[in-house]
Amino acid sequence: MPAEYVLSPGDVIVTMTDLSKQADTLGYSATVPDSDFRFLHNQRVGKVTLKDHSADLSFIAWLMRTNGYRHEVLGSATGSTVKHTSPGRILSYSFKLPPVAEQQRISAVLSALDNKIELNRRMNETLEASARALFRDWFVDFGPTRAKAEGRSAYLAPDLWSLFPDSLGEDSAPKGWHSHTLSDLAHQHTATINPGATGEEVFEHYSLPAFDAGGSPALDTGNSIKSNKTLVPAGAVLLSKLNPEISRVWVPNEKGEMRQIASTEFLAFVPKAPASGSLLFALFSDNAFRQTMEGMVTGTSKSHQRISPPALRAVEALVGSSTLFEAFERTVGPMMKLMLQNRAETRKLVTTRDALLPKLMSGEIRVRDAEALAA
Structure with a gap:
């Protein structure tokens, strides 16, 4: 080369x-x-x-x-x-x-904000990977049950280890566990809104382009949106029905003043107890579930293959027990909360960085003042 x-x-x-x-x-x-x-x-x-x-x-x-x-x-x-x-x-x-020393001070302020943003991104990647790995071990590979059956040592805390059966049944799943369809685990929220009729109202808009651009919803006024959107209820997890070989799973931000809407290409699922948003996120992110979705696509165009929502809701999505679903939430729920906190901090950091950039470059604001704002 x-x-x-x-x-x-x-x-x-x-x-x-x-x-x-x-x-x-x-x-x-x-x-x-x-x-x-x-x-x-x-x-x-x-x-x-x-x-x-x-x-x-x-x-x-x-x-x-x-x-x-x-x-x-x-x-x-x-x-x-x-x-x-x-x-x-x-x-x-x-x-x-400006003089080189001033250039360096300006870039140092902006780069420090960028470094914090990158640190949050990496932390969330680690948290997501941990949640997916735990889900796969518990609910796909049945790791603890297999370890018990083979007489291996416990690798979870005693209170968690005790929740797993010590043998597999004839269906190759842990004894006593039951199969759950997606409808057993969650309700699909289908209410829609025409944002164009709301005028200047600003929405958190969960669109496919926004997801692909980095996972932050766009802030769009209603009159700039030309088609109906799904209203996103509190606690929902969004799953794209378009081209399932591309994993698009989105946990919306915690509810604020703005209403949240999503492209109708996203299906909004609200967990049914004892399932949780953390469980749905991990399930939707798992490769085995995505492969199931890939086998259900309709449409001949490779770029516009979709999943039928009724068929997806009827899929046997998960084998497990209520007590284990609750234990998964106790374990992974704090990770998901930290992820949302990191995302909220990142939004503030991005806003601060983008506001400081033109002011520092034009000399409207001094580096010392920018450092205080960025702290």
């Missing part, structure tokens, strides 16, 4: 081509992370290098995320379906460059 195609941690890259309708990433910068992966770039991704020491690379990366820069790049873009820019158009953007 030619060395010029290999990227190093800390390199700043910029997108030269964008396939999205709004050209959301055209000209946008990103910094190559320190990772075990090997990152390469091609001709439609530019690498930013500095001519001299008058600029700080991290400052330039942040500059390339400001609205002024983005508007100029988009305004000069070519192409109708696929948007393109060029090094010349990017380099033609002019701006006021």
Whole structure:
């Protein structure tokens, strides 16, 4: 591989081509992370290098995320379906460059916020993985029951270990456990709303594009939404019925002042006791459940295959016991709560970062004041 195609941690890259309708990433910068992966770039991704020491690379990366820069790049873009820019158009953007020391202080404030956001993302990844692993061990692989049957040592706390049978039945499930359909575990909420009739009301909008863009709902006014949406009730877990080979499972934010709505491509399930939102999240995220969904798709187009909600509700989704469902919630529920808290903190951090970025770049706010706001 030619060395010029290999990227190093800390390199700043910029997108030269964008396939999205709004050209959301055209000209946008990103910094190559320190990772075990090997990152390469091609001709439609530019690498930013500095001519001299008058600029700080991290400052330039942040500059390339400001609205002024983005508007100029988009305004000069070519192409109708696929948007393109060029090094010349990017380099033609002019701006006021503060002294290097000030550049470094500005980028340090913004990067500190980004680091907190990334830390929350990684923590939530770990929490989700732990919840999925526990679910698979208890309800799919029947790990504790198999360990008991084989005379192996306990690997759970005694109060949890005692909940598992010590043998498997003829159906290969732990003795005494029962099969539960999805309808046994949850109610599908189907009430819809026409947001367009609400005028300027702002909704938390759980859409497929928002999920795919990072898992934060969009904040949209009703008159900007052109079709009916599902009203999201408290405690619901959202499961996409579209293209189930792509896992899209969403636990909405805790209820606030805004009403929550979801694309009708999402099915909103509210748990029935003793099942819980944590149990539904882990079930929907499990590979075995997703494979079951993949076997139920209708539609010939690969990109528009869907699940029939009535058929999904009738699926035998889980084998277990009420006491174990309750124990799973006691164990995993705090993880889910922490995940939601991390997401709420991340939303605040993103809002703070995006508010400080133009003010720091324009000199409207001093670094010292920004540091206090970011603390």
